[in-house]
Amino acid sequence: MELSANNIMIFTNGSNKNIPIIFVHGFPYDHTMWEKTVDALKDNYYCVTYDIRGLGQSPTGSGQYTIESFVDDLETIIDELKLKKPVLCGLSMGGYISLRAVERMEEKFAAVILCDTKPEADDNITKLKRAAGVKLLYENGAEEFIRAFVKNCFGTKYSEAQKSEYMKIEDYFAKGSPVAVSGCLIAMAARTDTTEALGKIKIPTLVICGEDDRLTPPAIMKQMAEKIKEAKFVLIPDAGHMTPIENPVEFNKAVTEFLEDL
Numbered sequence: 001m002e003l004s005a006n007n008i009m010i011f012t013n014g015s016n017k018n019i020p021i022i023f024v025h026g027f028p029y030d031h032t033m034w035e036k037t038v039d040a041l042k043d044n045y046y047c048v049t050y051d052i053r054g055l056g057q058s059p060t061g062s063g064q065y066t067i068e069s070f071v072d073d074l075e076t077i078i079d080e081l082k083l084k085k086p087v088l089c090g091l092s093m094g095g096y097i098s099l100r101a102v103e104r105m106e107e108k109f110a111a112v113i114l115c116d117t118k119p120e121a122d123d124n125i126t127k128l129k130r131a132a133g134v135k136l137l138y139e140n141g142a143e144e145f146i147r148a149f150v151k152n153c154f155g156t157k158y159s160e161a162q163k164s165e166y167m168k169i170e171d172y173f174a175k176g177s178p179v180a181v182s183g184c185l186i187a188m189a190a191r192t193d194t195t196e197a198l199g200k201i202k203i204p205t206l207v208i209c210g211e212d213d214r215l216t217p218p219a220i221m222k223q224m225a226e227k228i229k230e231a232k233f234v235l236i237p238d239a240g241h242m243t244p245i246e247n248p249v250e251f252n253k254a255v256t257e258f259l260e261d262l
């Protein structure tokens, strides 16, 4: 574990002689959402996870974020760790960051894995939902908002069948900083649309979606994959939006097979 020059908590696993993979977590999670992925990959790859500004162990700072500033943070980490052409793997908000990073600096990456995410910017209904979230966070703190949000991310197969594991996750993330969580909501509401950039992606791309993902459903993600030349689409059974946690066996299989083909 180390603190980067830009005050971001970074965690590395495996030998830095191996191919690097940098993982960008979703909202309002932190690097721990990749634990089972890193366990499966660390013997053969150099796995870098980090906590997005204000989430997990990374300090909140001003609480004023943009997806662009999150991409700046990602670039700083890559440069600071001297990662040579890492594979980029992002889930949901991490996918928004990854899509913009590929649009802005594709040459820095060997390949990209886009999990449970989409290229479209928020529509008006979603922007208003984000605004209601910001209000709730300001008035009531983080817990109520985060518990409801996290519940919606997981498929009922996981949250009901593995209730104690699920509750541990909800309890852990419910302690997030309301200022940082608000900052992320505003950043997501203000993000650019990366749909136009999909057709220009030249690096190998894997698109992963949980079959019960309610936030970025399979039909939307399939459309995204079809816009990327040579992208591979994998549907993960028995999983909602949080595929690496909900079905790590199938998630890790999809990622490993993709990496072995590079």
Ligand code: MLT
Binding pocket: 025, 026, 027, 028, 091, 092, 093, 094, 153, 188, 215, 241
């Ligand atoms: C995430 O998992 O990062 C969020 O669902 C993204 C979003 O709210 O758009």
